[in-house]
Amino acid sequence: MTAPTSTETLADTLHGRLLRPGDDAFARAATPWNLAVRQRVDAVVEAADADDVAATVRFARAAGHAVAAQSTGHGATGEADGTILLRTGRLDHVEVDRAARVARVGAGARWADVQAAAAPHGLTGLLGSAPGVGVAGYTLGGGLGWFSRVFGLAADHVRSIDVVDAEGTPRTVDATRDPDLFWALRGAGGDLAVVTALELGLEPVPAFAGGRTVWPARRAGEVLAVYREVTAAAPRELSLWLSRVEAPGAPAVVVLHAAFLGDAATARDLLSPFAAVGDAVAHEIGPVALDAVGGITADPTDPAAGRSRAELLTGVDSGAVEHLFTSPVAPLLMLQLRHLGGALAEPGPGAGALGAVTEPYLLYGFGLAFEPGISTAVGDRLARLTHDLDGVASGRKPVTFLAPGERAAAAFDAPTLARLQDLKRARDPQGTVRGNHPLLG
Ligand SMILES: Cc1cc2nc3c(=O)[nH]c(=O)nc-3n(C[C@H](O)[C@H](O)[C@H](O)COP(=O)(O)OP(=O)(O)OC[C@H]3O[C@@H](n4cnc5c(N)ncnc54)[C@H](O)[C@@H]3O)c2cc1C
CATH class of the missing domain: 3.30.43.10 (Uridine Diphospho-n-acetylenolpyruvylglucosamine Reductase, domain 2)
Known part of the structure; x- marks a missing residue:
């Protein structure tokens, strides 16, 4: 050609x-x-x-x-x-093979497209909080969401990937056809080839429940204490994310988002220790359809200006985490703790480049950045988070949680990074393909 x-x-x-x-x-x-x-x-x-x-x-x-x-x-x-x-937005085809539990997905498809096609069969993809996010970018960067404690990273459920390599040649990679590239693409992002389609394993989820409980921020310390206890003993079917939210002009609140791979009654039982914290201003836990998973957190769907920073945490028992959660978060909009663990810490032998996520929690800070002054203030606050965490941050983070300016090096240990960089030099010596977090530099 x-x-x-x-x-x-x-x-x-x-x-x-x-x-x-x-x-x-x-x-x-x-x-x-x-x-x-x-x-x-x-x-x-x-x-x-x-x-x-x-x-x-x-x-x-x-x-x-x-x-x-x-x-x-x-x-x-x-x-x-x-x-x-x-x-790639026009490459948005999605085909579900119910018997094989596989979705064949174009590189421009969003998770909402996959869920709409899979949910009628009782199957789910391993999406994150926002169904508007693209399948390709999310999955190539690892992909960590409500189903991860049971099924692991989305990247580790990819069966094959159609790519155009850095020489411009279209081909399919999988565990036997170019296993090195297949390994790297599943977790290290899009710096090695352009993906045109992916074949994803889908998982059967017969019952799914979720919802949220909201308290005024003055209850943050008590909610955090219960969160520590409940997450320490939680079955992997239960995922809990705890956020402190300070929207401009609204009272500061603490929000517990919950997802459970099972029925709503069992979910309510597992969440019952939170009833000891008074003053809840909203409490909704019920069945959630697999094509309505985005409703749990209701992330923004329209384009927005935001800055974020994430850190994987070795625990949440420290005074530093408590201080962060019981103090105002402004100029940020939100600080969120996500409970990880379960299958994330135990990837199978064919796992992709990200490997095991052994840290049990992730902290995610987010601020709106619609104008330069606020954006700078948000950036400064986010930059101080690691210091404020006082040694609780492991320093590693999944590629999908890297912020602009953070390098892929932050996602990998030294041998893995070296292997990825060697691959980049060998497969794309001219630097024809540029991911959002380049492997070199
Ligand atoms: C509101 C919101 C909620 C989020 N929730 C989660 C979450 O719950 N869990 C989680 O893990 N992440 C989450 N993320 C992060 C998200 O997964 C990453 O930002 C991801 O990169 C977005 O993928 P995209 O395809 O939509 O974005 P894009 O910006 O289109 O792509 C991101 C990068 O992926 C690579 N890429 C995309 N398409 C291709 C392709 N065809 N070939 C090669 N490389 C490609 C490129 O390097 C590109 O720069 C969230 C982000 C937002 C904004």
Whole structure:
């Protein structure tokens, strides 16, 4: 296959379209879901199919350019600057094979698309809190959500991946066809190849329940104390996330989000110790349909400007965590603790690059960043979180929780990082493919 030699010939080759700065639709196409990240890309290709992806990678390689793949832009970091942005949103097909418990998913599909197709069969994908997030970016970065304590990372449930490699060649990788690349793509992000489709294992979940309980923030210390006890003994079917939320103009609250792979009555029993904390202003636990999982946290669906930082924690018993939760979080909107453990700590032998997540909790801080002054204040507060955690942060974090500017190195131990970097040098010596958290540098 020959490479298009100019943007004009690339544009003529495409079934989708190529947009350049100055074109009417360019600014919109170059804007990611996270509006806090300004992307200064050289061109945007809206791919209509895998052939468009291959033509774009071949053109970039021949021209000494780079491509950055993006479906929604939830994970935008600024690394796409100076690249050809390859938008995959039109590759959004989803096919479910009920008998094989597999979904074949285009690289532009979102979790909502997968859940809509899988839920009628009593099957679920291993999505996170927000169904609007793209399957590809989430899964390539590990993917950690409500089902992880039972089933592990989404990345470890991938059966095969269709890619266009850094030479522009379309091929399928799996446990036997290029196992090195298959291993790396499952957890190390999108820095090694452009994905055009994935085959995902689905899991049967006959009953699922969830909901939330809300208290005024003055109860934060008591809620945290119960949270420590309940999570320490929780069956892996139960996942609890505890947030301190301070929305502008609203009273500060503490919110317990719960998900349970089982019936609502058992979920209520498991949550009964929280009844000892008075003053709950809302308490809703009930059955949740597998295509309504996003309703548990009701994350924003429209594009928003936000900054975040996450840390994996070795525990939540420390005074430092208590201090964080019982103190105002402003200028942040939220601090959230996620209980991990279970299958996350015990990946199978064929697991991807992220390996075991042995830390039992994750702390996630988030602030809105609609204007520069607030964005700076939020960034400063997030930067102090590690210090405030006073040694409770392990220093490692999954790729999907890396913030702009954080390097892939933060997700891996030294031997794993070295293996990934060797692979990057061998497979993409020109740096034709650029992920949002590059493996080198
Ligand atoms: C509201 C919200 C809720 C979230 N909840 C969770 C959660 O519960 N659990 C969790 O683990 N994460 C969560 N995340 C993080 C999210 O998983 C990452 O930001 C992820 O990268 C988003 O994937 P995307 O495809 O939507 O984003 P994009 O920005 O489109 O993609 C992110 C990166 O993935 C890579 N990529 C995407 N498509 C391709 C492709 N076709 N080929 C090669 N590389 C590709 C690229 O490097 C790209 O820069 C959340 C994020 C937000 C904003």
